[in-house]
Amino acid sequence: MATFKLGINAALYLGDTDLATLVGPTDEVWTEVTNIKDVTLNMSKGDADATTRANDGWTSTVGTLKDADISFTLKAQDSDTSFTSLNNSFLNSTTVPLAVMDGPIATVANQGLVANCFVTAVNRTESNDDLIWYEITVKPYDQQQWYTVAAS
Numbered sequence: 001m002a003t004f005k006l007g008i009n010a011a012l013y014l015g016d017t018d019l020a021t022l023v024g025p026t027d028e029v030w031t032e033v034t035n036i037k038d039v040t041l042n043m044s045k046g047d048a049d050a051t052t053r054a055n056d057g058w059t060s061t062v063g064t065l066k067d068a069d070i071s072f073t074l075k076a077q078d079s080d081t082s083f084t085s086l087n088n089s090f091l092n093s094t095t096v097p098l099a100v101m102d103g104p105i106a107t108v109a110n111q112g113l114v115a116n117c118f119v120t121a122v123n124r125t126e127s128n129d130d131l132i133w134y135e136i137t138v139k140p141y142d143q144q145q146w147y148t149v150a151a152s
Helices: 081-092
Strands: 011-015 030-032 036-049 061-075 095-101 111-126 132-148
Touching: 011 081, 036 111, 061 081, 061 111, 081 095, 081 111, 081 132, 095 132
Parallel strands: none
Antiparallel strands: 011 030, 011 095, 036 061, 061 132, 095 111, 111 132
16 A cells, blocks of 8 residues: 555645635635646744753743745647636735645545635746646635545
């Protein structure tokens, strides 16, 4: 039995309802965005100096606020509803529910970041010898949580 996960089996989902109006991620209607490649979830935490004289000459650091951004490459296609939702979020400064999971969102024990997000960048690449691709970056706005799919 495999003890690892492959990136190709991970999944990015768009929701259709603001997460703030729901009880939790299981109440959302998630649609997988399959027209993508190379998803990156970056998470970091700020830090604060907690050093005192009692630290015996060592600095002491505590974690503060968490931050995340999600970036991915989306293939340009006619009538792509995922792109339309993401581009409208960017153009209209509205949020879009997003789940960045390490596997299918309905599979027990899969996990990832779920949040209402703002699209902060939509960059289009038009190389002569390739398809048109959109490089999209989103950042969580609210309802952020690390979600692990529980058994029902």
